[in-house]
Each structure stands twice: as structure tokens, then as C-alpha cells.
Amino acid sequence: MDYFIELLFSGLTRGSIYALIALGYTMVYGIIGLINFAHGEIYMIGAFTAFIVATVLSIYGFPLIAIVIIAGIAAVVWSSSYGYTIEKIAYKPLRHAPRLSPLISAIGMSIFLQNYVLLAQTSDFLPFPRLIPDFPFMEPIAHIVGSTDLVILVTTVIVMVALTFIIKFTLIGKAMRATSQDRTMATLVGINVNRVISATFIIGSGLAAIGGLLIASHIGQINFYIGFLAGIKAFTAAVLGGIGSIPGAVLGSLILGLTESFATGYVSSDYEDVFAFSLLVLILIFKPSGLLGKATNQKV
Amino acid sequence: MxxxxxxxxxxxxxxxxxxxxxxxxxxxxxxxxxxxxxxxxxxxxxxxxxxxxxxxxxxxxxxxxxxxxxxDSKEQTLSFIHRILQDRLQRNILIGVVAVVAVFFPQFLSAYQTNVMTTALMYVVLGLGLNIVVGLAGLLDLGFVAFYAVGAYTYALLNLHFGLGFWAVLPIGGLIAATFGILLGFPVLRLRGDYLAIVTLGFGEIIRLILENWGQFSKGPSGISNISRPGFFGIEFSLQSSIIYTYYLMVLLVLVTIFVVNRLQDSRLGRAWIALREDEIACQAMGIDKRKTKLVAFSLGAFWAGIMGVMFAAKTTFVNPASFTFLESAIILSIVVLGGMGSIVGVLFGALILILMPEYLRALSQYRMLAFGAILVCMMVFRPQGLISNIRRTYTFKKKTTSSLCR
Known part of the structure; x- marks a missing residue:
């Protein structure tokens, strides 16, 4: 039973991380109908920025709490800036191009960013500093649920609540919903669509950076390639839940996280990624609109 | 100002x-x-x-x-290469020069250079294969390397277990890859462009992960070595002459591929692909079987990838899953995009530029993947039609009174 609970929590932790990344995919898709292939790379850059800042601060002897806060803010700021810039360079000029063009551009961006980090930093796995200490009150159940898992789950819940608040009640959130429903109409009622798209990229990238920071301190090492797999899996989760739907992305991520966790726990860990990819292929074949997505008919 | x-x-x-x-x-x-x-x-x-x-x-x-x-006002200006290709005399001279260079290449340059050229020619064929899928039919396939891997492992395994030779496996490898293409194609071709891209990417990764983890079948990450080189009526080759032989074989394969793809492009099927790329719904309304047409494109692309896989295994005499990563698919896609989607001459140039340039500019080879990424973005932003864009066949209606009607 302990093993089952351990797997359950490990699945929930994974799922929360996927959710943080998947939200970026699903928000961007909801607004401009583009699979932002470079999103995984933004998550990787968030993790790298956090790593660099945290290591520098810890070398200069800052206290742990300051390191966590500064590294977290730095990761979010830089990732958002990257997201904003990438949109301006690679997607904005292609807004009226055929469908395949922005996708190819996004793939190019993803390869470019991976190699940029590889060349500027290193190809080795780097040890990520421990940012989350073992809480004393977690002692009795530490063998089932680690302190890091707890922090990840709590942070994810807080971020989700904040995001829901932004989208439901703020002006920019309303503008986002309007833009995703009908871009032309949104322009007509005076919404600056370019600003809404930039805001979407910034928020999505910020969420990915939080995910990057959390997963890096959970796993304890990073490398330039982590964005690829995480990106694909988060995309799987977004599609599973129904791409474009925010609750769908969270639901899909939790299902994917639990599936992976139980599959590796009870079947075999060699094929962990195969499970995720097979799940993706199966969903797209049988229910391309996802669990909570709406099937749209193409009108001529 | x-x-x-x-x-x-x-x-x-x-x-x-x-x-x-x-x-x-x-x-x-x-x-x-x-x-x-x-x-x-x-x-x-x-x-x-x-x-x-x-x-x-x-x-x-x-x-x-x-x-x-x-x-908007003037007629479309033709690029330099197209002007050459349109003039019969100039075109023949160009073809003659290319043919002479291709024939005498291994005589004048070292085995290493020949080997590099063979690799570049392999990418030409891979590019042409992917060009059918992406350029003509407009299906973005990000897992093209999976079919390449299927071809390579078909030869490696058949050679290891049954001792089959290169020539026997060449068609088998192609056909098995094409079968995989159909197997994958059947369920996923209903999907819209960008979903298709992700599913093919997932499929490519699944194949690689299976090859990596299923030790008894594929010998895992350590791969299969000592695969026989291509034979020629049982004549034993030295390493040197074998490299030259492989080169000529590759030249031949490139010619065959160009011929087939060129014929396909102008056929009823090729025109159906282009129509499908432009507008699926209009295409169906014209009575084109969408599913069948897409499947044929998919399996033909896979067929060429499979053949190149066999060639790859025979050339390097060693295969392991590390040769078939997503980056390989990205390189082939870059070739097609750089050259110009749908354009045969474009793919030819694209492959030669992208494969030979990092080879000869050793100092820059480190920046190779960085450049590939940048190329994909820049091409899409500045020149989406590629270096040498494909010119649509247009029917010019000539009469004394009216000038011309294009497209």
C-alpha cells in the first residue's frame, strides 16, 4: 500500500510539472492556433537561469531563502523575456502565412535555442543545487512523500489559482478570452491583439520557468536537452485534455503523470517514454479533440 | 530621414x-x-x-x-537557376558539367572526399523522399528518420541472421519501411497538419526507444556491427574501391530517384498531392480520394527512406539507435525547406549545401545545428519558398488578341 501511495504522489508531482508547461502550450494554441514547439526550450532556459543564478548566489554565500526567491524571480523574468522575444522574431512575421510555416519556424527556434545553450554553457549534466530543505514536520512520512513533492504540489495549486484569477477577472484575462474566441471581433471591439498575444507568451513562459525550477530541484540535475522531452510530454498532456482548454491541460497532465508513474512502477521503467508517446498517438487517433476539448467542424 | x-x-x-x-x-x-x-x-x-x-x-x-x-505589376522574375533550366542549350551544358564532375569525382579526390560526397548524396535522396511528403503533399512529417531506421535495421538484422546481401535487402528494406509508413499513415492521416507533425514525431521517438531498449531484438544501444558492404556479382573489393563503388551506386540511386520523383510530380497523383496541399476540402470536392492519396505519399516517402536506410547500414557497416534521433529528421527537413519545398533542384542544392558546408568548414561544424535552427526560422520569415522555388506548371494560352493567362 505504501508503494501505491508513493507512486500516486510521484505521479501527482510529475503531473503538476507537466501541467505548468502544458498551460503554456494550451494558452498559446487557444489564442493563435499555433503549437509553440519552442515552449520546451523556454522551460529549459528557465531551469538554466535558475541554476546559474542559484549557483552564483550560493558561491557568494547568500542564505538559502534569498537564493530561492532571487533564482525563482530570475527564472521567471528571463523565461518570459525569451517567450516574448521568440514570438516577435519567429511567429509574428508569419501570422498570415500558411499553417506549416510557423510550425517549421517553431521547430527551428527550438533547435536553435538548444544549441545556443549547449554552445554557451555545456553539454554535460549539471548538478542543480538543493533549494528545498527537508521539512522536519514531514519526517514521519518522508519515505513516501518527500518535501520537494509537497512544495511542488503546493506551488502548482497556488499558481493555478492565480492563473484562474487572472483569466477570469482581470482585464487582460478577459481580452485573452475574447481573442481566443474570435480574433477579428476582438480587434473590432478595441482589443490590441498583439499585446494580448505577447501577454499570453509572457504568462505561459513564466509558468514554464516555475516548472523548470521545480523539476530541476526535484531531479537534481539539468542539461540543455531536458526541454525536448518535457515539451513533448507536456504537449501530450495538453492534447489529452483538449488543446486550448485550461482545465483540460491540468486534467490531462495529471492523467499523464499518474499513467507514467504507475506504468514505470508496476511494468517497466525502460519504456517510460514509450508509454507517453503511445498515449499521445492513441488519443489523437481516437479522440483528437481531447477529453475536455470541443470538436470543431471546419466550415467552408 | x-x-x-x-x-x-x-x-x-x-x-x-x-x-x-x-x-x-x-x-x-x-x-x-x-x-x-x-x-x-x-x-x-x-x-x-x-x-x-x-x-x-x-x-x-x-x-x-x-x-x-x-x-503585382510585373511578371514573376525568374531566379538565375531557373533561367538556365529553361533554356535548352544552357540546361544541357549544365547537366553535362554536373555529369562529368560526378563521374570523375572519385578519380581526382581522396577516398575521404568520396565518402563525404556519398553521404551528401544520401541526404539528397532522403530529402527527395521527404519532399514527396512535405513538399508535394503538404504533410509535415517529423518522424521521417523512423523509416530510415527501419530500413537500416532491416538490412542489419537480415544480414546478421540470414546473411542476406545488399541487393536482396535493398527492395525488402524499402518495402518494409513503406509498410510501416502505411501502418502509421492509416490512423493518423485524418489529423490536421500540426497534430500530424507531433504524432509522427512521437512515432519516430517510439521506434528509436524500442530499438534502444529491446536488447534481444536489436542489440540495444551498442548496435549491430560488421554489416556487409554492397557487393557486385560476388567480386571482392578492397576498402578503397568499395568506397568508390558505393559512390557510383549512390549517384545511380540519386538519378533513379530524381527520375521517379520528377515523373511522379507531373503525374495525376502528383497533381492530386499538390491540390491536397493547397486545399483539402476543394480537393475532395473534385473527387480526389484524400485518404488514398495521402497514404501513397506517406508510403512512397517512407520507401525512399527505407532504401537509404539499407544504403546507410551498408556504407557504414554499423548501425545503432543513436544515428536515428530527432535531429536527423530536423536536418532532412532543413534540406527540404532550405532548397524549396516541392522543388527537386532545390532539394539537390539544399542537401549539398547543408551536408558539405559543415564538412569543409570544420571550424564551423560545432555551430552546425545552431545554423540549422536559424536557417529554418530565417527561411520561413524571409523566403518561405526556399532558395530555388518550385515553379508551377502553367498553361499559357496564346492567341493573337489576348496576351497570356497564367495559373
């Missing part, structure tokens, strides 16, 4: 990029030795570099705008 404003904008943008690249470019930490290296010079390079790139980009964007305006 507005120069000062432009300069100011350029400075602001370069400052933004210095900020953006600051943590990754400037700081380098060693977490084990606990040292920090501040590389301030990089920030300076970044500032100067982005400042100039900004003006370069502005220049190109303006050129693109101008071209758009002039195109």
Missing part, C-alpha cells in the same frame, strides 16, 4: 538582447569547483552582433516588401 530613430531602435534592441542572453552567455559557473567565470566579452559581441543583424533584417524585410509591390 529617420536615420537617428533607426539607430536608436537598433541600440535599444541590442541592449535588450544583451539583457536576454546575459545569464547564459556571460556567466559560467562550475558547481563542483564552486567558481564563477564572468565572460564580459560575450556581452560585447552580443551587443555589436545584434546591432548589425538588426539592420540586416530591416534591409531584407524592406527588400521583401518591395518585391511584393513590384510583383
Amino acid at each position: 529617420g536615420l537617428l530613430k533607426e539607430l536608436k531602435k537598433g541600440v535599444l534592441i541590442s541592449l535588450w538582447f544583451v539583457f536576454l542572453t546575459f545569464p547564459v552567455m556571460v556567466i559560467k559557473v562550475d558547481p563542483i569547483a564552486r567558481t564563477v567565470v564572468w565572460r564580459w566579452a560575450n556581452a560585447l559581441y552580443m551587443a555589436v552582433g545584434t546591432f548589425f543583424i538588426y539592420f540586416l533584417v530591416q534591409f531584407f524585410l524592406r527588400k521583401k516588401e518591395n518585391r511584393k509591390e513590384t510583383n
Whole structure:
């Protein structure tokens, strides 16, 4: 039973991380109908920025709490800036191009960013500093649920609540919903669509950076390639839940996280990624609109 | 006029990029030795570099705008290579020169050069295969390398267990890859373009992961070695002459591929692909079986990839899953996009540029993947039709009174 609970929590932790990344995919898709292939790379850059800042601060002897806060803010700021810039360079000029063009551009961006980090930093796995200490009150159940898992789950819940608040009640959130429903109409009622798209990229990238920071301190090492797999899996989760739907992305991520966790726990860990990819292929074949997505008919 | 404003904008943008690249470019930490290296010079390079790139980009964007305006009034200007290809005499001279170079290439240059050229020619065929899927039929396939892997492992395994030779496996490898293409194609071809891209990417990864993990079947990450080289009526070759033989074989395969793809492009099927790429619904309304047409495109693309897989295994005599990563698919896609989607000459040039350039500019080979990524983005932004774009066959209706009707 302990093993089952351990797997359950490990699945929930994974799922929360996927959710943080998947939200970026699903928000961007909801607004401009583009699979932002470079999103995984933004998550990787968030993790790298956090790593660099945290290591520098810890070398200069800052206290742990300051390191966590500064590294977290730095990761979010830089990732958002990257997201904003990438949109301006690679997607904005292609807004009226055929469908395949922005996708190819996004793939190019993803390869470019991976190699940029590889060349500027290193190809080795780097040890990520421990940012989350073992809480004393977690002692009795530490063998089932680690302190890091707890922090990840709590942070994810807080971020989700904040995001829901932004989208439901703020002006920019309303503008986002309007833009995703009908871009032309949104322009007509005076919404600056370019600003809404930039805001979407910034928020999505910020969420990915939080995910990057959390997963890096959970796993304890990073490398330039982590964005690829995480990106694909988060995309799987977004599609599973129904791409474009925010609750769908969270639901899909939790299902994917639990599936992976139980599959590796009870079947075999060699094929962990195969499970995720097979799940993706199966969903797209049988229910391309996802669990909570709406099937749209193409009108001529 | 507005120069000062432009300069100011350029400075602001370069400052933004210095900020953006600051943590990754400037700081380098060693977490084990606990040292920090501040590389301030990089920030300076970044500032100067982005400042100039900004003006370069502005220049190109303006050129693109101008071209758009002039195109409306004038007829489409043909690129240099197209002018050569349209003139019969010039075209024959060009073909003659290329043929002479191709035939005498291994005589004048070392085995190493020949080997490099063989690799480049393999990418030409791979590019042409993917060109059927992406360029003609408009299906973005990001898992093309899976079929390449299927071909390579078919030869490797058949050679290992049954001792089958290169020539026997060449068609088998192609057919098995094509079968995989159909197997994957059946369920996923209903999907829209971008979903298809992700599913094919997932499929490519599944194949690689299976090859990596299913030890008894594929010998896992260590791969299969000692695969026989291509034979020629049982004659034993030395390594040197075998390389030359492989080269000529590859030239032959390229010619066959170009011939087949060219014929396909102008056939009923080829026109159906292009129609499907442009508008699926209109295409169905015209009575084209969407599913069948897509499946044929998919399986034909896979067929060429399978054949090249067999060739790859025979050339290197060793296969392992590390040769078939997503980056390989990305390289082949870059070739097609750089050359010009749907254009055979374009793919030829694209493959030669992308494979030979990093080979001869060794110092730059480190930046190869960085350049591939940048190429994909820049091509899409500045020149989506590729270096040598495909010219649509147009029927020109000539009468004394009316001038011409294009498209």
C-alpha cells in the first residue's frame, strides 16, 4: 500500500510539472492556433537561469531563502523575456502565412535555442543545487512523500489559482478570452491583439520557468536537452485534455503523470517514454479533440 | 530621414538582447569547483552582433516588401537557376558539367572526399523522399528518420541472421519501411497538419526507444556491427574501391530517384498531392480520394527512406539507435525547406549545401545545428519558398488578341 501511495504522489508531482508547461502550450494554441514547439526550450532556459543564478548566489554565500526567491524571480523574468522575444522574431512575421510555416519556424527556434545553450554553457549534466530543505514536520512520512513533492504540489495549486484569477477577472484575462474566441471581433471591439498575444507568451513562459525550477530541484540535475522531452510530454498532456482548454491541460497532465508513474512502477521503467508517446498517438487517433476539448467542424 | 530613430531602435534592441542572453552567455559557473567565470566579452559581441543583424533584417524585410509591390505589376522574375533550366542549350551544358564532375569525382579526390560526397548524396535522396511528403503533399512529417531506421535495421538484422546481401535487402528494406509508413499513415492521416507533425514525431521517438531498449531484438544501444558492404556479382573489393563503388551506386540511386520523383510530380497523383496541399476540402470536392492519396505519399516517402536506410547500414557497416534521433529528421527537413519545398533542384542544392558546408568548414561544424535552427526560422520569415522555388506548371494560352493567362 505504501508503494501505491508513493507512486500516486510521484505521479501527482510529475503531473503538476507537466501541467505548468502544458498551460503554456494550451494558452498559446487557444489564442493563435499555433503549437509553440519552442515552449520546451523556454522551460529549459528557465531551469538554466535558475541554476546559474542559484549557483552564483550560493558561491557568494547568500542564505538559502534569498537564493530561492532571487533564482525563482530570475527564472521567471528571463523565461518570459525569451517567450516574448521568440514570438516577435519567429511567429509574428508569419501570422498570415500558411499553417506549416510557423510550425517549421517553431521547430527551428527550438533547435536553435538548444544549441545556443549547449554552445554557451555545456553539454554535460549539471548538478542543480538543493533549494528545498527537508521539512522536519514531514519526517514521519518522508519515505513516501518527500518535501520537494509537497512544495511542488503546493506551488502548482497556488499558481493555478492565480492563473484562474487572472483569466477570469482581470482585464487582460478577459481580452485573452475574447481573442481566443474570435480574433477579428476582438480587434473590432478595441482589443490590441498583439499585446494580448505577447501577454499570453509572457504568462505561459513564466509558468514554464516555475516548472523548470521545480523539476530541476526535484531531479537534481539539468542539461540543455531536458526541454525536448518535457515539451513533448507536456504537449501530450495538453492534447489529452483538449488543446486550448485550461482545465483540460491540468486534467490531462495529471492523467499523464499518474499513467507514467504507475506504468514505470508496476511494468517497466525502460519504456517510460514509450508509454507517453503511445498515449499521445492513441488519443489523437481516437479522440483528437481531447477529453475536455470541443470538436470543431471546419466550415467552408 | 529617420536615420537617428533607426539607430536608436537598433541600440535599444541590442541592449535588450544583451539583457536576454546575459545569464547564459556571460556567466559560467562550475558547481563542483564552486567558481564563477564572468565572460564580459560575450556581452560585447552580443551587443555589436545584434546591432548589425538588426539592420540586416530591416534591409531584407524592406527588400521583401518591395518585391511584393513590384510583383503585382510585373511578371514573376525568374531566379538565375531557373533561367538556365529553361533554356535548352544552357540546361544541357549544365547537366553535362554536373555529369562529368560526378563521374570523375572519385578519380581526382581522396577516398575521404568520396565518402563525404556519398553521404551528401544520401541526404539528397532522403530529402527527395521527404519532399514527396512535405513538399508535394503538404504533410509535415517529423518522424521521417523512423523509416530510415527501419530500413537500416532491416538490412542489419537480415544480414546478421540470414546473411542476406545488399541487393536482396535493398527492395525488402524499402518495402518494409513503406509498410510501416502505411501502418502509421492509416490512423493518423485524418489529423490536421500540426497534430500530424507531433504524432509522427512521437512515432519516430517510439521506434528509436524500442530499438534502444529491446536488447534481444536489436542489440540495444551498442548496435549491430560488421554489416556487409554492397557487393557486385560476388567480386571482392578492397576498402578503397568499395568506397568508390558505393559512390557510383549512390549517384545511380540519386538519378533513379530524381527520375521517379520528377515523373511522379507531373503525374495525376502528383497533381492530386499538390491540390491536397493547397486545399483539402476543394480537393475532395473534385473527387480526389484524400485518404488514398495521402497514404501513397506517406508510403512512397517512407520507401525512399527505407532504401537509404539499407544504403546507410551498408556504407557504414554499423548501425545503432543513436544515428536515428530527432535531429536527423530536423536536418532532412532543413534540406527540404532550405532548397524549396516541392522543388527537386532545390532539394539537390539544399542537401549539398547543408551536408558539405559543415564538412569543409570544420571550424564551423560545432555551430552546425545552431545554423540549422536559424536557417529554418530565417527561411520561413524571409523566403518561405526556399532558395530555388518550385515553379508551377502553367498553361499559357496564346492567341493573337489576348496576351497570356497564367495559373
